[in-house]
Amino acid sequence: MTDSFLTRRAALGLLAGTAAEAMWQGSGVAAPAAGPTSEVPYGAAISSYALQDDPAYRAAVATYCQVIVPESEMKWDDLHRNRGEYHFENADRIADFARQHHLALRGHTLAWYGAMPEWVNTISTAAEAERELTGHIHTVVSRYRGLVSSWDVVNEPIPDKPVGVTDLRPFVWSRFLEEDYIPIAFRAAAAADPKAMLVLNEYDIEYVGARFRARRDALRHIVRRLLDRNVPLHAVGLQAHLYADRAIDRDGLQAFVSELKGWGLKILITELDVIDDTLPGPEQARDAAVAAKADDFLEAVFAACRPETIITWGLSDRYTWVPTYNKRADGRLNRPLPLDDAMKPKPLMAVIDRYRRRAA
Numbered sequence: 001m002t003d004s005f006l007t008r009r010a011a012l013g014l015l016a017g018t019a020a021e022a023m024w025q026g027s028g029v030a031a032p033a034a035g036p037t038s039e040v041p042y043g044a045a046i047s048s049y050a051l052q053d054d055p056a057y058r059a060a061v062a063t064y065c066q067v068i069v070p071e072s073e074m075k076w077d078d079l080h081r082n083r084g085e086y087h088f089e090n091a092d093r094i095a096d097f098a099r100q101h102h103l104a105l106r107g108h109t110l111a112w113y114g115a116m117p118e119w120v121n122t123i124s125t126a127a128e129a130e131r132e133l134t135g136h137i138h139t140v141v142s143r144y145r146g147l148v149s150s151w152d153v154v155n156e157p158i159p160d161k162p163v164g165v166t167d168l169r170p171f172v173w174s175r176f177l178e179e180d181y182i183p184i185a186f187r188a189a190a191a192a193d194p195k196a197m198l199v200l201n202e203y204d205i206e207y208v209g210a211r212f213r214a215r216r217d218a219l220r221h222i223v224r225r226l227l228d229r230n231v232p233l234h235a236v237g238l239q240a241h242l243y244a245d246r247a248i249d250r251d252g253l254q255a256f257v258s259e260l261k262g263w264g265l266k267i268l269i270t271e272l273d274v275i276d277d278t279l280p281g282p283e284q285a286r287d288a289a290v291a292a293k294a295d296d297f298l299e300a301v302f303a304a305c306r307p308e309t310i311i312t313w314g315l316s317d318r319y320t321w322v323p324t325y326n327k328r329a330d331g332r333l334n335r336p337l338p339l340d341d342a343m344k345p346k347p348l349m350a351v352i353d354r355y356r357r358r359a360a
Helices: 003-012 048-053 055-064 089-101 118-122 126-143 172-192 210-228 250-262 283-304 322-326 347-359
Strands: 042-046 067-070 104-112 148-155 197-202 235-238 241-243 266-275 310-312
Touching: 042 048, 042 055, 042 104, 042 347, 048 055, 048 089, 055 089, 067 089, 089 104, 104 126, 104 172, 126 148, 126 172, 148 172, 172 197, 172 210, 197 210, 197 266, 210 250, 241 283, 250 266, 250 283, 266 283, 266 322, 283 347, 310 347
Parallel strands: 042 067, 042 310, 067 104, 104 148, 148 197, 197 235, 235 266, 241 266, 266 310
Antiparallel strands: none
């Protein structure tokens, strides 16, 4: 860790959910007027490479976001690609941007089955697995203590189609530590930064159907087990990668969020976008359908509680994961995010702003 980064970290002093006036020189984008602090903060997952190479993207992030989260730069295979070696350059670039523009910063993610380096496959015992997991969490969380206001500590612990509430996704930590990897991760994160909000993050819990009810049941089971064991879990993250052709279970989602709130937990919307590969091609109709799907989801959540933040998984259609797995058959660009590929706001941004203001 360099002295210059330590100095910058000490100067930051960010708090979750706050936004201050930024410096906009050379961006070409006017700074928005400061909104009421009671509005739900909006943010996006961002790319360090786009920040570095695309001035229009940098300006858009600074203009629209109060919170940012690294899309990949804090995942294991970016930070810890070789045993005992850490590479913080890309994550530090995002942390510096947050400092410079007075943005809150989230961390993603400390324990996830995806984006794992090959070397973890050489782990051979439970003791080694716990040592590597807790060592990574201590190193990473300690480095960004005071900058990162909340961490996705455990991400996607539930298999796609759980058979029972105790089902866990198989990967290195669950293989050696079983369900104990989850409280181990949360306790390690709390020890490294006692002031950070610690989040359990999961997807596909909002739709109609037996598979999605089973996923809510499995997530409920994990949450209840953690709370009963006094594990420092503070919030649940609802990813909200919404598929345009799936119906939102408004009653089921609202009841689930209400239950979590009743247990004293906060709710974050952490990865919102709308996957539009099945929608008709014309942009105006497609953008309206994307906004309507997000409206259905947000209506159910806001009926149960005021979420801590609304974060989209990307800001502009210029940079989105969606076509990697859900490319449109007609060859048109996917449009899953609040800004189009020219960095102009779409109806989805208007829906998000409406719910943010409603909370105020």
